[in-house]
Amino acid sequence: MDVRHHPLPCTSLGSARTVTSLHFGTPGARPKVYIQASLHADELPGMLVAHHLRQKLAAAEAQGAIRGEVVLVPVANPIGLAQRIDHRPMGRFELNTSENFNRGYPDLAQVAFDRVGPALGGDAAENVRRVRQAVLDWLAEQTPVTELEGLRLALFRLAADADVVLDLHCDSEAVLHLYSETACWPALEPLARWLQAQTVLVADYGAGGQPFDEQLSGLWSQLAARLSAAGRPVPLPQACASATVELRGEADVGHAWAARDADGIWRYLQHLGAVAGDPGPMPDPACAPTPLAGSEPLKAPCPGVLVFLADTGARLAPGDAVAEVIDPVTGHTTTLRTAQGGVLYARARERYAPAGLTVAKVAGSQPVRHGYLLSE
Numbered sequence: 001m002d003v004r005h006h007p008l009p010c011t012s013l014g015s016a017r018t019v020t021s022l023h024f025g026t027p028g029a030r031p032k033v034y035i036q037a038s039l040h041a042d043e044l045p046g047m048l049v050a051h052h053l054r055q056k057l058a059a060a061e062a063q064g065a066i067r068g069e070v071v072l073v074p075v076a077n078p079i080g081l082a083q084r085i086d087h088r089p090m091g092r093f094e095l096n097t098s099e100n101f102n103r104g105y106p107d108l109a110q111v112a113f114d115r116v117g118p119a120l121g122g123d124a125a126e127n128v129r130r131v132r133q134a135v136l137d138w139l140a141e142q143t144p145v146t147e148l149e150g151l152r153l154a155l156f157r158l159a160a161d162a163d164v165v166l167d168l169h170c171d172s173e174a175v176l177h178l179y180s181e182t183a184c185w186p187a188l189e190p191l192a193r194w195l196q197a198q199t200v201l202v203a204d205y206g207a208g209g210q211p212f213d214e215q216l217s218g219l220w221s222q223l224a225a226r227l228s229a230a231g232r233p234v235p236l237p238q239a240c241a242s243a244t245v246e247l248r249g250e251a252d253v254g255h256a257w258a259a260r261d262a263d264g265i266w267r268y269l270q271h272l273g274a275v276a277g278d279p280g281p282m283p284d285p286a287c288a289p290t291p292l293a294g295s296e297p298l299k300a301p302c303p304g305v306l307v308f309l310a311d312t313g314a315r316l317a318p319g320d321a322v323a324e325v326i327d328p329v330t331g332h333t334t335t336l337r338t339a340q341g342g343v344l345y346a347r348a349r350e351r352y353a354p355a356g357l358t359v360a361k362v363a364g365s366q367p368v369r370h371g372y373l374l375s376e
Helices: 045-062 108-119 122-142 149-161 183-193 213-230 255-272
Strands: 001-007 018-025 032-037 069-073 165-172 178-179 199-203 241-249 295-299 304-308 321-326 333-337 341-347 360-365
Touching: 001 149, 018 045, 018 149, 032 045, 032 149, 032 255, 045 069, 045 165, 045 255, 069 108, 069 149, 108 122, 108 183, 108 213, 122 149, 122 255, 149 213, 165 183, 165 213, 178 183, 178 213, 183 213, 183 241, 183 255, 213 241, 255 360, 321 341, 321 360
Parallel strands: 032 069, 032 165, 165 241, 178 199
Antiparallel strands: 001 018, 018 069, 178 241, 295 360, 304 321, 321 333, 341 360
């Protein structure tokens, strides 16, 4: 195992933070798989899964069983991890800028289009090599000023040339679910099986906000689209499959869950050929993918005490009740119902709902939204 430390710029005098990456296998070997945990720093299940994966990877490397290259970043956000206000973690947004740690990543497709678009030709493998090198060169040339810029750049430098990228997150209260770009689904479908994901949400590029995973897979889908629009279509495969893996809820931090999830990822690594071994028979899928645009957010129209009437994982019919918002002053109860039905895959952890709170999310089979599809 090669341990590398990536210092972040010092935003304030006398302070410094570092991102640490763990490298297994031979640099440059294929497939390259990049896995990071807790980019939203207070989403902790991924860190424990990374702990279990580290042990498996270290043992495999000692046995010479790493066939590709695996990069593991067990703590992807040291900035957010240190942010606490009144004893509460604040890991989703950087306090200095109010920016989401999982938004605002650079447009690598435009970088590649500008740098090597005219040089791409009829050899798909050579096109992939040239695009990856151009992107890595551009990333190496950048000089970040702030900690947040440095964090984004450090993570992208590690992940930009990976064949597969897994970004481990969690929701407030949730079943295990995945988000991915539609073009990546064929490569990620075995992962969903191994993890027994209860919901898979897919969307074409442009769900909103330029998140980490989409900007990596979107390099290929968007570069192909821009070359075609410019009258230069060339063979260019989807050379990176990336996914956000939501490891249930914030409180689901325990060895039983983490060992199970690490085992699912491990079998996927074997399936990819990144590590040696037979993953065994692939499980049947626990769900079919549904459009991210079919995710129905249920919002509280008024404030009150929040009481759930349905558990995460419940399969709901149109009109089924999901929760009540109770005003104990007036005695009025507002019942929140799903319009289209589907799987209740995530819900709020708080039990007081201010007006406008997204109380729950239901994955339906038909698109019901458009435009910006991700939460802030």
